Amino acid sequence: MLNKLKRAALGAHTPHDKATAASKPVPMPLPAQVRILMSQHIGAPAKATVKKGDEVCVGTLIGEAGGFVSANIHSSVSGKVTAVESYRLSNGRACDSVVIQTDGKQTVDPAVKPPVVTDKASFLAAVRASGLVGLGGAGFPTDVKLQPKSPVDTLLINASECEVWLTSDTQEMLTSPDDIVRGIQAVLQYTGIPRCIIGIEKNKPECIDLLCQKTKDIANIDVKPLPSVYGTGAELILIEKCLGREVPHGGLPADAGAIVMNVTSVGMLGKYLATGMPVVERIVTVDGDACAKPQNLIVPVGTSYQDIINAAGLKPDVTLGKVVDGGAMMGHAVEDLSYPISKTCSGVILLSDASATPPAAQACIRCGRCIEYCPMGLAPVEVNGAYAARDVEELGKLHVDYCFNCGSCTFVCPAKRPCTQMMSLAKAYYLDQIKKGGNK
Amino acid sequence: MDTKLIVSASPHIRSDESTRGLMANVIVALCPVVVASAVIFGLRALLVTAFSVVVCVALEWLYCKLLKKPSPIGDLSAVVTGIILAMNVPVNMPLGQVAVGAVAAILITKQLFGGIGMNFANPALVGRIVLFVSFTNEMNAWVFPDAAVDQLASATPLQVADPSRLNLLDLFMGIHGGVLGETCALAIVLGFLYLVFTKTISPAIPLTYVGSVFVFYLIATGSIHESLVEILSGGLLFGAVFMATDYVTSPFTLKGKLIYGVCLGVVTFAIRYWGSYTEGVSFALLFMNLWVPFINDATRQTPYGYIKPAKKAGKEGADK
Structure with a gap:
């Protein structure tokens, strides 16, 4: 009651509409070409390390981090580089991109092998090499996040997925729980953070059950069911709901003693530590009232929206009105279907003309x-x-x-x-x- | 594909709630009150209500037509104003005078100040007050059809010399004189529950308003019976539920609503107990309506992560 006097913060009761929650992710048909952006993260763009005509494999480094706050970029396909060129993004900025013609073989780069991690320095180097960024949408380089300036007592795993429509985190939890636990344990072990809390909204009971079962013998990892209201998955709000602390304005989560990682990010980290395969593909929820087959697809980074739409199909009698990258609440409307998806894309939502038109104010x-x-x-x-x-x-x-x-x-x-x-x-x-x- | 895609700012979905829907909720909540008024005062109550609604809607439509503004009558807010205004006059009020009240409400208080959302005070409330000071005789001509029954026949309970003899059940059921909508507490409570259940209003203002009037009377008179008579009499319940909760003229935050409710209680008690008017609700509401912008300024929420200015030096150092 006293808290409500300070700040009501009721949390909007958005619909969940998670029609694809039970859809196991399947690889989409390989696109003929991918365009991989050198800026898929917060911070300096990566510098392209390949040139036109180079042969690349899945996992080949094609862009090197361009500064401390930056991330490596790897090829998501095997094939031939057909262009390294500047590309204008929907936000008006331009960045370099590498266009790769796929050869269909998906040969894995021989350099891809599990990293040797023995201490904090080699762990952070491995995370940096993996090109891992916050996959929940923010795209903050993970290795930078794991070197906080303030003391941190809790690693929070954001598995609330409060966004409408999206189920990619849900499927990551259901299909790769061991990778998630491995990733968490590595972070705890090498950064010295004493405990981890996995925050999951109560609308995903099967995820809560599965992760509870996987972590029941691990003393310092807890699963915390969270109320299913919109806003829970915002980093700041998650810290408040799980730890009862507020991050001071302008500060980082570390200022409240926490580091927050998205559940797909930590799962991806677990996979990288086991296989050495960097972030080259991810689960993307394809849904919306114009989508013929709502489903979760495993999509190579750099695939165009058009290719994803072709893979999922449009309903025959519906005019496509809007394509949203992300969820209904914070996702952005795509203006050109030839744009490629980046590492942070968790959903592609196809809306019909009727539902896409904003109501008059x-x-x-x-x-x-x-x-x-x-x-x-x-x-x-x-x-x-x-x-x-x-x-x-x-x-x-x-x-x-x-x-x-x-x-x-x-x-x-x-x-x-x-x-x-x-x-x-x-x-x-x-x-x-x-x-x-x-x-x- | 050559389809032109719609590009708009997020979010891409909206809740089902609309202005029209909220106003419709208020109209539904007013239905028991309207029905009760017809039962208690006779069918002319319905005529007065219908007339008031028609005049309010027509005035709003006409004003916007003349000024070439888009017609706002679809949002149903003029209907709400019309019903509330009608509920604030006695059953034998001449219709011409009701129309004067509608002009004061819709034209002067609402549209001249910029239409819905811009009025400084509750339109129906100003309409009522204009009628009250212009046509005092008619506004005070409380008629109770069954005039032979008891001392309440032609007076509101507030004017009765000895309130300890009043029957609380009669008061609650509205079997006494008064303006159309204010007498039947049962109907008002039903409306209140509907509004709270549909989350149209927060219960904070009605509860603190009625609660504080009750407490003040309890302190002043020492009698639970008299205090209950006070809250069941006059326009207190109707005003607290349907007029004090008007969005435009009530504070935004819970803190503001609590302060507003208690202040309404203080002013109503002061007018009724010490003043020469027996009915303090209208003037208390009008007075507090004018304070709302100040209450809003003084009762803002504390944002997440806010650091008190004393520590400001440290905060700027921590900026990204």
Whole structure:
């Protein structure tokens, strides 16, 4: 009750719509060509190490980390490099990409073998070599994450998968629980973090059961069932729900004594330690009301959306209206189907014309739902007024810069206003003005 | 494929709740009150209600038509205002005067200030107050059809000299004089439960408002019976459930709602107990409506990860 006075943060009751939860991931037909981006992570883009005409195999290093916060990139197919060229992304930025014509053999690079890990340094080197980044969507390089500046007492595994539609984490848990446990144990062993909590939403009882069973003899790994409300899977909120701590604004999870890893990331780490195969493919949920065969596909990194759509098929009598990379709440709408997917793509959602058109916005009735449901305790309705007046001081008092675009405010708004979009604009405006003004 | 894809900002799904749906919930919640008013005061109650609704909707439509604004009547908010206004007048109120109340509510309080979401006070409330000060005689002509029964025939319980003789069950069932919607506590409570059950409103304001009036009277009079008479009389329950919870003119946060409810209780108690008006709810609501922006400013939530300014130096050092 007292907490509710401080911050209601009700958590939006989004539909789950996890139609593919029981769909075992199957490899999709190999695309004729892949385009592998050199920037699939937060930080500096990788530098391409191959040139046109080179022969590459599955797992061949084709891009080398371009700085400390960066990640290696590996080929997801075997074949011939047909181009190394700049490519414009949907966010307007350009980055280098390697285009590979597949030969269909999927020959594995002979360099792919399990890494020799004996201590912390060799472990971190192995993680860096694997090109592993946060696969839940953020794409933060894992080796950097595992070297926190503050003392950490808990490794949190984010298996809540609170997003609508997506089931790729669910299937990762159901199909690779041993890899997940191996990955967790390696992280605990080599970084010295004493314990691990796996947070799973209660709408996935089979995952909770399986991981409980796999970890029942391991004293320092616990499984924590979490309420099935949207927002639980956001890193900051997960820390609050599992540990009862808040990460100070602007800080990293380590400032609250935690490191958070996505469950697919840690599973991928476990696989790499056992096989030496870097991140070259991942489970992608393909769903949506325009999708003929909703399913989980194992997709090579660099496959185009078009190839994925061809693999899953469109319903014959439906016009494709929108393609979403990610979930319903935070995924972004794809503008060009020739774009390739990156390591962080957990779902490709195909929406029909009818369900893809955003409803018309009406006048705000000041019901306050956007405030009640904001997991961060912000006040979009008040930000709306301050942003309309371009009142930088007021935007600061309203802490608009805390917003992480979870989408809850737009989802719950009865007047169908695009609150989240307004929050993003207001946040960008505020940060820009602060930068210009030089002080807060 | 040449299909043009829709590109829009996330999220890509919306909840089923709509402005129209919320207003429809309020209308459903008002139904028991309307039915009770017809049972208690006769069928003219329905005529007054229908007339008020028609005038409110027509005024809203006409105003927007004349100003070439998109018609907002589909959101049903004018219907809600119309019903609430009608529930605030006695059964024999001349229809022309009801229309004056509708003008004050819809045209002046709502549309001139920018339409739905922009009004500074509850439109129906201002309509009621305009009627109250303009047509005092008609507004106070409480009629109870079965006039022979008891001392309540032509007065609201608030004007009865000795409240200890009032029957609580009669009060709860609404068998007494008053304006259309305020008498039957049972109907109001049903409406309240419906609104809370459908999550249309938070119960915080009605509970703190009614609760604080009860507590203040308990302290002032020392009698549970008299305190119960107070909360069952006059417009308190109706105002607390249907007017104090108006989204636009009530605070956003739970903290704000609790403060708002208690302040409403204080002002209502002060007007009723010390003032010369027997009925304090309308003026308490209007007075507190004006305070809402200040309450909102003072009762914001603490965002996740907020560090108190005292530690600000450390916070900026930790910025990414």
